[in-house]
Amino acid sequence: WSRRNAMKLLLRNFAKIKEAEIRFDGLTVIAGNNNTGKSTVGKVLFTLFHSLRNMSRSVMEERKDFVQRFLWEIYMNNNRRAAMPAEAMKKMAKSREVVGAAETESPSVWYEVLMKGIAQDITLKNNKVELTLSSKGAIVKKAVIKGYVGHDLRHQNHTNDKNYVTLFDATSQSLNYSLATKEANINTGDLYFEPSSYNDSTVTFTATSKAGQTITMQYRLGRDYLLHMNFSVKGMDGNFAPNAQTLYVDWKDRIFQQEKGFSFENRYATLTYHATKGGTDYLSEGKEEVDKAIEEPIDWVAFKNQFFSAVMIAKNGFEPNASMTSIPEEKGTGYLKQYGAKLKTKLDPSGRIPSEFEFYYGPNDFRILQRVEKESTFDKELQLQRLVYLGWPLFRIINRWFTLYVFDFLTGLNINMGIVLILITLLLKLITYPMVKKSYMSSAKMRVLKPKLDEATKQFDKPEDQMQKQQAMMAEYSKYGVSPLSGCLPMLIQMPIWIAMFNFVPNAIQLRGEHFLWIKDLSTYDPIYEWGHHIWLIGDHISLTCILFCVANVLYTIMTMRQQKDQMVGQQAEQMKMMQYMMFAMPIMFFFMFNDYSAGLNFYYFISLFFSAAIMWVLRKTTNDEKLLAMLENRYKENKSNPKKMTGLAARLQAIQEMQQKQLEETRRKQNELNKKKEK
Numbered sequence: 001w002s003r004r005n006a007m008k009l010l011l012r013n014f015a016k017i018k019e020a021e022i023r024f025d026g027l028t029v030i031a032g033n034n035n036t037g038k039s040t041v042g043k044v045l046f047t048l049f050h051s052l053r054n055m056s057r058s059v060m061e062e063r064k065d066f067v068q069r070f071l072w073e074i075y076m077n078n079n080r081r082a083a084m085p086a087e088a089m090k091k092m093a094k095s096r097e098v099v100g101a102a103e104t105e106s107p108s109v110w111y112e113v114l115m116k117g118i119a120q121d122i123t124l125k126n127n128k129v130e131l132t133l134s135s136k137g138a139i140v141k142k143a144v145i146k147g148y149v150g151h152d153l154r155h156q157n158h159t160n161d162k163n164y165v166t167l168f169d170a171t172s173q174s175l176n177y178s179l180a181t182k183e184a185n186i187n188t189g190d191l192y193f194e195p196s197s198y199n200d201s202t203v204t205f206t207a208t209s210k211a212g213q214t215i216t217m218q219y220r221l222g223r224d225y226l227l228h229m230n231f232s233v234k235g236m237d238g239n240f241a242p243n244a245q246t247l248y249v250d251w252k253d254r255i256f257q258q259e260k261g262f263s264f265e266n267r268y269a270t271l272t273y274h275a276t277k278g279g280t281d282y283l284s285e286g287k288e289e290v291d292k293a294i295e296e297p298i299d300w301v302a303f304k305n306q307f308f309s310a311v312m313i314a315k316n317g318f319e320p321n322a323s324m325t326s327i328p329e330e331k332g333t334g335y336l337k338q339y340g341a342k343l344k345t346k347l348d349p350s351g352r353i354p355s356e357f358e359f360y361y362g363p364n365d366f367r368i369l370q371r372v373e374k375e376s377t378f379d380k381e382l383q384l385q386r387l388v389y390l391g392w393p394l395f396r397i398i399n400r401w402f403t404l405y406v407f408d409f410l411t412g413l414n415i416n417m418g419i420v421l422i423l424i425t426l427l428l429k430l431i432t433y434p435m436v437k438k439s440y441m442s443s444a445k446m447r448v449l450k451p452k453l454d455e456a457t458k459q460f461d462k463p464e465d466q467m468q469k470q471q472a473m474m475a476e477y478s479k480y481g482v483s484p485l486s487g488c489l490p491m492l493i494q495m496p497i498w499i500a501m502f503n504f505v506p507n508a509i510q511l512r513g514e515h516f517l518w519i520k521d522l523s524t525y526d527p528i529y530e531w532g533h534h535i536w537l538i539g540d541h542i543s544l545t546c547i548l549f550c551v552a553n554v555l556y557t558i559m560t561m562r563q564q565k566d567q568m569v570g571q572q573a574e575q576m577k578m579m580q581y582m583m584f585a586m587p588i589m590f591f592f593m594f595n596d597y598s599a600g601l602n603f604y605y606f607i608s609l610f611f612s613a614a615i616m617w618v619l620r621k622t623t624n625d626e627k628l629l630a631m632l633e634n635r636y637k638e639n640k641s642n643p644k645k646m647t648g649l650a651a652r653l654q655a656i657q658e659m660q661q662k663q664l665e666e667t668r669r670k671q672n673e674l675n676k677k678k679e680k
Helices: 002-012 038-052 057-083 086-099 107-115 262-267 366-375 393-411 417-448 450-456 463-479 488-507 544-565 571-594 599-622 625-641 648-679
Strands: 019-024 027-032 121-125 129-134 139-150 162-168 173-180 185-187 194-196 202-208 214-221 226-234 246-256 271-275 280-282 289-294 298-304 308-318 322-328 335-346 355-363 527-535 539-543
Touching: 121 202, 121 214, 129 214, 129 355, 139 173, 139 308, 139 355, 162 246, 162 308, 246 298, 246 308, 262 335, 271 322, 271 335, 298 322, 298 335, 308 335, 355 366, 393 417, 393 488, 417 450, 417 488, 417 544, 417 599, 417 625, 450 463, 463 625, 488 599, 527 544, 539 544, 544 571, 544 599, 571 599
Parallel strands: none
Antiparallel strands: 019 027, 121 129, 129 139, 139 162, 173 185, 173 246, 194 202, 202 214, 214 226, 226 355, 246 335, 271 280, 271 298, 289 322, 298 308, 308 355, 322 335, 527 539
16 A cells, blocks of 8 residues: 555654645645644644555445545634634624524535535637636636737747637636635635536536535626626525625736737736726736725726736625735736735625626727626626726817727728728828917918017117017017917817827727738837847837837927027027927937837827928928018008007916016116115
8 A cells, every 4th residue: 555655654754744735535734843733744644544554445435534524624724714804703703702602513514515526617608708617616717708819929920829819717817705604714716516507608506515505606608708697605594693794705817918018018907996986996007016905895896908808896896995916027927917806795695695796808998898888787887998098087088089989980991900090190180280270370470570570679688688578579479460379279289189199099909910011010019120138228129110200200390490490589599409409309218118119109109290290391381471471561550550459368478577577677676776775
């Protein structure tokens, strides 16, 4: 008997044992050989040795059952308080005081469910997802999303890419439900369930104790990405403390890196949750947060990466003080972050009302998430579409009510996504063209008036006369009906559109895996050169679209600087030289910032700057300075015969300058009086 010889060897070297991991018929017990655990190791080894020696076939099953029961008691003693939440321990202690000597059935009746079982896989599938559920713990152990490219990151040439995405598997994800009974916790992750009534869309898992108590989980897969689950218990009313109606949920996932750009994808991977009162929030995407307490009740929690999410929704919501964890992983591990969520929800010990959950395993697609929310049976405002980040409130409004509709219309034409980005850019330029033209014409008017401004302000050359010089310039502009600020407002109006697109493009899953020209994937960077190690600021590659964006930025900066230089007067022209260095430094900064960003975003900015430069060039060529000056001269004559006061922002600015001038003159007067007194 090899087992008996092994036991003799262990007993002979018992004093040297620091830790014993004893496996017997599917159950593992770990006992330490210290002051508190030495007797435990000894009892386990002694029991196994004497049970196995001189064992006849007729008593084999009886002794085996005895050993199993003994190991179960050791297992429960080791895990009773270690696994039990502090709150449950307090309730258990209180219940013992209340119940007193009332007899309660020990959780040891579940030992056969833990020890006597074989893990069996059940597959639920439709044309959107394929979910593999295990009878060990009765959970989804693997989620596969169909219809999306699954990148093999070990081969950058995309030759081994799949036509599906593995969101998680048994090696990365775990989910456990805990029942805090009077004696100890019952963890569903330790139990073997019996599957029944299963087909491609439904399965029922049942764990039955020796006393006939049951834990049941019923799954039903919808027509796309939504999985419904009912959790119920039966015959366990006496096992719970009075008013103990809590189901503990412990969900963990080490999410896979799905995209080539680790840093860029990690930036958009967040543990997100939805508050019951409305609105979503998330843990930091860049720093480590462990067991962060969420004080408000929540409806759902999502383990999200850039383009896909696993979401757990509770019909009754999750109680306040849920504990959330997000730990970033290192580049090269194949993972983005470690997520963890410890949650509590309501449980009916009588089993009359099941605890209902819904799981979403699918893409972060705004329209799909809207549709899935309508399929939910919970009748709650879940706001699942918030998993697609569209920016701060103002930018979100632009993306939600304009960009999304335009994008949906263009993608519905089944044209290349690169063409879609070009058409969106053209449409935005068409919408903003009146504002751009107004801004340019304001600059052109100041440019043709520059000689007259130089003549009107030439007497104010001293540094202390700059306030008077500004007033003289404003007065001259007023004579010709020109407002120097009229060109600023239209340009500021365009800023929200640029920022809105900055938030929209990186989160558009429609760009994922899309080719355009030399770009193999618009959702990640397009390297023209790569090296095998990370360099500070630049990373491990150079992106071609980022270079194009930065070059276009330089050319556009040259054009705008030249235009502004033509309208500067006096010291403003000198100050403009200093501004040039700052303006030319911006493209260099953008290169280091955007080298990791997606090719789609860099391509959008490149096209946008190209069209902006083209519009400016056309306006410059079609503007006749002589005719423009003649028009201003006519306006000057009209204003001279019928003078009008300056209005609007320019008038307020002039009033501020006049007030500042009076304060300056008053300060000078007091300073002169003080100097005269000192001389006397």
